[in-house]
Amino acid sequence: MTITESGLIGKSVKRTDGLDKITGCAVFVDDIQFGPNLLHSRLVRSPYPHALIKNIDTKKAEALPGVRAVVTGKDMEARLGLYLIDRPIFASDRARYYGEPVAGVVATSEQIAVEAAALVEVDYEALPAIYDPVEAAQEDAPLLHPDLGDYPVANFIFPQPGTNISEHFKIRKGDAEASLASCAAVAEGRFRLPPIEHVPLETHTSIALSEKTGQITLWATSQSPFAMRDMIAQSLGISHNNLRVIAPLVGGGFGGKAGVTMEACAVVMAQAVEGRPVKLRFTREEEFVGTSVRQSLVSDIKVGCDADGILQAMELTYYFGGGAYNDYGVNIARAAGYSCTGPYDVPNVKADSLCVYTNYPVGSAMRGFGMPEIHWGLEQIMDRLAEEIGMDPVEFRRLNCVRTGDEIVSGMNMTPIDLEACLDKVTKAIHWDKKEAPTAPNKKRGKGIAIMWKAPAMPPNPGSAAVVRFNEDATINVEVGGQELGQGTFTVVAQIAADVLGIPYENATVSYPIDTKYSPYEWQTVASRLTWSMGNAVKAAAEDARFQILETVAAHWDEEIEDLTIKDGLVISFKSEREMPLNKMVIYGLPNENYEGWKGGPVVGRGHFMPTYVTNLDPETGQGTRAVVHYTVGAQAVDLEVDLETGQLEVLNIASVYDVGRAINPDLIMTQIEGGAVHGMSSAFEALKFNEAGEVINPSFVDYRIATIADIPRKIHGDFVETPIDDGPWGARGVGEHVMVQTAPAIANALYDAVGIRFSDLPLSADKIYLALDEKESQ
Amino acid sequence: MANHKLSLIVNGHTEELLVSSNTTLLHALRDHLGLMGTKNGCEAGECGACTVLLDGEPVNSCLVLAVELDGREITTIEGLSNNGQLTPLQQAFADLNAVQCGYCTPGMLMASTALLNRNPRPTEVDIQKALVGNLCRCTGYQRIIDAVIKASEQGSAQ
Numbered sequence: 053m054t055i056t057e058s059g060l061i062g063k064s065v066k067r068t069d070g071l072d073k074i075t076g077c078a079v080f081v082d083d084i085q086f087g088p089n090l091l092h093s094r095l096v097r098s099p100y101p102h103a104l105i106k107n108i109d110t111k112k113a114e115a116l117p118g119v120r121a122v123v124t125g126k127d128m129e130a131r132l133g134l135y136l137i138d139r140p141i142f143a144s145d146r147a148r149y150y151g152e153p154v155a156g157v158v159a160t161s162e163q164i165a166v167e168a169a170a171l172v173e174v175d176y177e178a179l180p181a182i183y184d185p186v187e188a189a190q191e192d193a194p195l196l197h198p199d200l201g202d203y204p205v206a207n208f209i210f211p212q213p214g215t216n217i218s219e220h221f222k223i224r225k226g227d228a229e230a231s232l233a234s235c236a237a238v239a240e241g242r243f244r245l246p247p248i249e250h251v252p253l254e255t256h257t258s259i260a261l262s263e264k265t266g267q268i269t270l271w272a273t274s275q276s277p278f279a280m281r282d283m284i285a286q287s288l289g290i291s292h293n294n295l296r297v298i299a300p301l302v303g304g305g306f307g308g309k310a311g312v313t314m315e316a317c318a319v320v321m322a323q324a325v326e327g328r329p330v331k332l333r334f335t336r337e338e339e340f341v342g343t344s345v346r347q348s349l350v351s352d353i354k355v356g357c358d359a360d361g362i363l364q365a366m367e368l369t370y371y372f373g374g375g376a377y378n379d380y381g382v383n384i385a386r387a388a389g390y391s392c393t394g395p396y397d398v399p400n401v402k403a404d405s406l407c408v409y410t411n412y413p414v415g416s417a418m419r420g421f422g423m424p425e426i427h428w429g430l431e432q433i434m435d436r437l438a439e440e441i442g443m444d445p446v447e448f449r450r451l452n453c454v455r456t457g458d459e460i461v462s463g464m465n466m467t468p469i470d471l472e473a474c475l476d477k478v479t480k481a482i483h484w485d486k487k488e489a490p491t492a493p494n495k496k497r498g499k500g501i502a503i504m505w506k507a508p509a510m511p512p513n514p515g516s517a518a519v520v521r522f523n524e525d526a527t528i529n530v531e532v533g534g535q536e537l538g539q540g541t542f543t544v545v546a547q548i549a550a551d552v553l554g555i556p557y558e559n560a561t562v563s564y565p566i567d568t569k570y571s572p573y574e575w576q577t578v579a580s581r582l583t584w585s586m587g588n589a590v591k592a593a594a595e596d597a598r599f600q601i602l603e604t605v606a607a608h609w610d611e612e613i614e615d616l617t618i619k620d621g622l623v624i625s626f627k628s629e630r631e632m633p634l635n636k637m638v639i640y641g642l643p644n645e646n647y648e649g650w651k652g653g654p655v656v657g658r659g660h661f662m663p664t665y666v667t668n669l670d671p672e673t674g675q676g677t678r679a680v681v682h683y684t685v686g687a688q689a690v691d692l693e694v695d696l697e698t699g700q701l702e703v704l705n706i707a708s709v710y711d712v713g714r715a716i717n718p719d720l721i722m723t724q725i726e727g728g729a730v731h732g733m734s735s736a737f738e739a740l741k742f743n744e745a746g747e748v749i750n751p752s753f754v755d756y757r758i759a760t761i762a763d764i765p766r767k768i769h770g771d772f773v774e775t776p777i778d779d780g781p782w783g784a785r786g787v788g789e790h791v792m793v794q795t796a797p798a799i800a801n802a803l804y805d806a807v808g809i810r811f812s813d814l815p816l817s818a819d820k821i822y823l824a825l826d827e828k829e830s831q
Numbered sequence: 832m833a834n835h836k837l838s839l840i841v842n843g844h845t846e847e848l849l850v851s852s853n854t855t856l857l858h859a860l861r862d863h864l865g866l867m868g869t870k871n872g873c874e875a876g877e878c879g880a881c882t883v884l885l886d887g888e889p890v891n892s893c894l895v896l897a898v899e900l901d902g903r904e905i906t907t908i909e910g911l912s913n914n915g916q917l918t919p920l921q922q923a924f925a926d927l928n929a930v931q932c933g934y935c936t937p938g939m940l941m942a943s944t945a946l947l948n949r950n951p952r953p954t955e956v957d958i959q960k961a962l963v964g965n966l967c968r969c970t971g972y973q974r975i976i977d978a979v980i981k982a983s984e985q986g987s988a989q
Binding site: 066067069070071072073074075076077078079080082083085250251252253254255301302303304305306335336537538539540719720723726727728729730731752753754758759760761762764768 | 861865866867868869870871872873874875877878880907908909911912917921924925926928930931932933934935936937940958959960962963964965966967968969970971972973974975976
C-alpha cells in the first residue's frame with residue numbers, strides 16, 4: 053500500500069458522514085417534516101399472483117371522510133423500465149404478482165388511508181400462475197406478457213415475443229460439445245437459488261408534491277435519483293427540468309433502491325391532489341412483499357477438463373426467474389451471460405442465459421447483480437471437477453483461474469488483476485493445509501474455497517459529473533450525484549478532491565442531499581462503480597480547479613505553471629520558493645502589478661467521466677472486443693462446523709481477499725469486506741417463501757431471518773491486493789458488491805468437506821442439512 | 832379518539848404532550864416532539880432501530896404506548912452528546928467505522944449505552960446478548976462489538 057504525495061490517497065481517513073450518524077443528526081427521507089399540509093397514502097395490492105383485473109370500484113373508498121383521492125391505472129398508458137419498458141405504475145388490466153399495486157389511496161391520515169384501501173373493490177379473474185423459471189421458459193407455459201413484442205427495449209437486450217423469455221443472451225465460443233466428449237473428467241449439475249430480499253433497515257419511502265405550476269418534487273429513498281427522474285419523467289411525460297428528485301442519505305440499499313420501486317406511485321397520487329405533499333411509506337411487511345427481490349436462478353452446468361486438470365469446455369444454461377417485470381432483470385441475465393464461466397479460462401463455451409417472467413415479485417438488482425447467483429453453482433461444480441480429477445480445490449483454481457491479458461469468455465482481454473495473490477492470502481489466513489478439530493464431539497468441521505469475478509454491469513456509456521467549488525476560506529464543496537448508502541463514497545470523493553488540491557481532508561465537504569436540481573449528473577449508484585467512475589469525475593474536477601489556481605498564481609508571479617504546486621493549502625513555487633495561501637485568491641483572484649486590473653476569480657472546477665471503449669457483442673456468439681470496462685476478482689475461504697444432532701451450521705472463520713486496484717481508503721474497504729462476508733453468509737440461509745397460492749408467507753424479521761450479532765463468524769480475515777487498472781483514479785476499482793458474491797458456495801464447499809454431502813439448492817437451512825445427514829447415515 | 836395529556840422527561844427536559852391512546856413512544860418522539868434521530872424500522876419490536884432508554888432501560892419505543900409513560904424519563908440519541916462532547920461510546924463508533932448507512936446506529940448506541948451502564952466491562956458474549964435484537968445489514972457487527980469494548984475500556988458510556 054502506498055500513499056500519495058499529498059498523503060490522502062491510501063489513507064484511512066474517518067467517514068465524512070460519521071458524526072451525523074452517531075449523533076442522530078443524519079436526515080433520512082422519513083425524517084423530513086412537511087407540517088400539517090402533508091397527506092398520507094397506502095397502496096391497494098393484488099391478492100393474486102396472476103389475475104385479470106375486471107373492474108376496480110373506488111366509490112366506497114372515496115366516500116370515506118378524510119380521503120382526498122383514489123388513483124388506479126385505468127386510462128394510464130404509462131409504463132416504466134430501464135432496459136425493457138414493461139412495468140405499469142398501477143396494474144390496470146392484469147396483476148402479475150402477489151402484492152402488485154392496483155390502486156393508491158390518499159388521505160389526511162395514515163389510518164384513514166389504511167381503512168380506505170380496504171374499501172377499494174377489485175374484481176379479479178384468477179389466471180394460472182407460474183413460478184419455476186424453467187417451466188416458465190417452455191413454449192406452452194402461461195404467458196405473463198402477451199404484448200412483449202410491443203415493449204420498447206435497449207438494443208443489446210433480446211426478448212422473445214410469444215414466450216416468457218425477456219432476454220436471451222448467447223455465448224458460442226469454440227466447440228463445447230466436441231470438447232466435452234474428449235475431456236478426461238466431466239462434472240454436471242443443476243443448482244437452484246430462491247428469491248431473497250435486500251432487507252435494508254430503512255424501508256422504501258417517498259414524498260411527492262405536484263405544484264400548480266407543473267413543478268413536481270419527489271423526496272425518495274434512492275440509489276439513483278437521476279435514473280429515477282429519467283424513468284418517471286419519460287413514463288409520465290414530464291420534462292426533466294420540471295421533475296426534481298431529492299435523495300437524502302439512504303438507510304441501506306444493496307440494489308433494492310436502484311431504479312424505480314414505488315416512487316412513481318407517489319408521483320401519480322400527488323398529481324391527483326395538486327399542491328399537497330403525499331407521503332408513501334412502506335411498512336416492514338410491504339418491504340418484504342412489495343419491493344424488488346434478487347432473482348431466483350436455476351443453472352444447468354456441465355464442465356470438463358483434461359487429464360492435467362486444465363479446463364477445456366463448459367455448457368451452461370441459466371434460467372433467471374425474473375418475476376413479474378424484468379425492466380432491470382434482463383440486464384442481470386445479460387451480465388451473467390458474458391461472465392458465465394466465472395473467473396476461469398475456458399476455451400470452448402456454449403451458454404444460454406435467459407431472463408424469464410414468473411409470477412413472483414419483480415426481480416432486480418441486488419448486491420452482486422447476477423454473480424452470487426451464478427457462482428453458487430459454478431464454484432461448487434469446480435470443486436466437484438477438481439475432486440473428479442484428483443486435485444486440491446485450491447490448486448485446481450490456481451491452475452485454471454483467469455490472468456491479466458487472457459482472452460476471456462466474451463472475447464475481450466482480461467484487464468489487470470491478480471487472482472492468484474488473493475488465493476494465496478485466503479489459503480494462508482484459513483490454514484488451508486491444516487485439518488482442524490471440531491470444538492465438540494457432536495460436530496464436524498470443514499473448510500471450503502471459492503473465487504469470483506464481477507464487472508460493473510451497465511449500459512456501455514454511463515456517465516459521472518462532478519463540481520468542486522471553493523469557498524472564501526479555501527475550504528471546498530464537492531458536488532456529486534452519486535449516493536451515500538453507507539459504503540463510504542462521500543468520504544472517498546472528499547479524499548480525492550482534497551488530495552488533488554493539496555488541502556486538508558477536513559476542508560472538503562460533500563454537498564448532500566443529492567438533488568437533481570443542483571447536483572451534477574450521475575447515472576446510478578450501482579455496479580460498484582462510484583470509486584471508479586465518480587472518482588474519475590471528481591479527480592478531473594479537482595484537477596480543473598487546481599489548474600485555474602496555478603494559472604492565476606503563475607501569471608501573478610510571472611512563473612511557469614510547471615514550477616508550482618499546492619501543499620497544505622499553500623501554492624508554492626519550487627523555483628522561487630514563494631508561497632501564496634489559497635484563501636488569498638480562490639474567490640477574489642489576484643491583482644495585476646500596481647493594481648492595474650485583476651486576474652482569476654471564484655474557482656469552480658468541473659469534471660466528468662464516461663467510459664468510451666465498451667463495444668457491442670455479437671447477438672449470436674456473445675463475442676466482442678470489450679464487453680465491460682474491467683473486472684474485480686477475489687477469493688474467500690470458509691472454516692465451519694456442523695452440529696450433527698441439529699444440522700445447525702456455524703461459520704467459524706471467513707478469509708476474504710479482493711483485488712481492489714488501488715486502495716483509496718483501506719479501512720473503508722475492510723468495512724465492505726467484513727460487512728459483505730456476513731451479508732454473504734446470511735444470504736446462504738435466506739429465502740423469500742411463498743405458499744401454493746403465491747402469497748409471501750414470511751414478510752417479517754421473525755420469519756425472514758437475517759444474520760444477527762449472535763450469528764457472525766468468530767473471525768473475518770479481510771485483506772486486499774492492489775493491481776491497478778488503467779482507467780480508474782490511481783488505478784482504483786470498486787469492491788462494494790464483490791465481497792458477498794462467493795460466500796454461499798464457499799460455505800457449501802466447506803460443508804461438503806465437513807460431512808461429505810453436496811447441497812445444490814439454497815437456502816442451507818438446518819432442517820435440510822439434518823435430513824441429509826440422517827439420510828446419509830441410513831444408507 | 833380520546834386525547835391524553837401527559838408529561839415526559841425527554842433528554843432532561845419536561846415535555847407536555849397530547850397523544851392518542853394508541854400513540855407509541857416512537858411516534859410521540861418523532862411526530863410530536865420532532866426528535867427524528869430515533870428510527871422506525873419495523874414497528875413490531877423486531878429490529879431495534881427505535882431503541883431508546885426508558886428510566887435507563889433499553890426499550891423498543893415502537894412497542895411502548897406513550898400514555899403509559901406519564902412522568903417517566905426518556906433518553907434518545909439526541910440526548911447522548913452535549914455541547915459537541917461525544918460519549919466515549921459514540922467516539923468509539925466513529926473511530927472504528929462501526930457505522931455504515933447509519934439507520935441502525937441510534938438504536939445500537941442506545942442499547943449499548945444501557946449495557947455499559949449496567950455492566951461497565953462486558954465480554955463479547957455479553958455484547959452479543961445485549962444487541963441481539965438490534966439488526967444491522969451493513970457492518971457485519973464486529974466493529975460494533977469492538978466499539979463497545981473500546982468504550983468500556985475507557986471507563987463508562989457516559
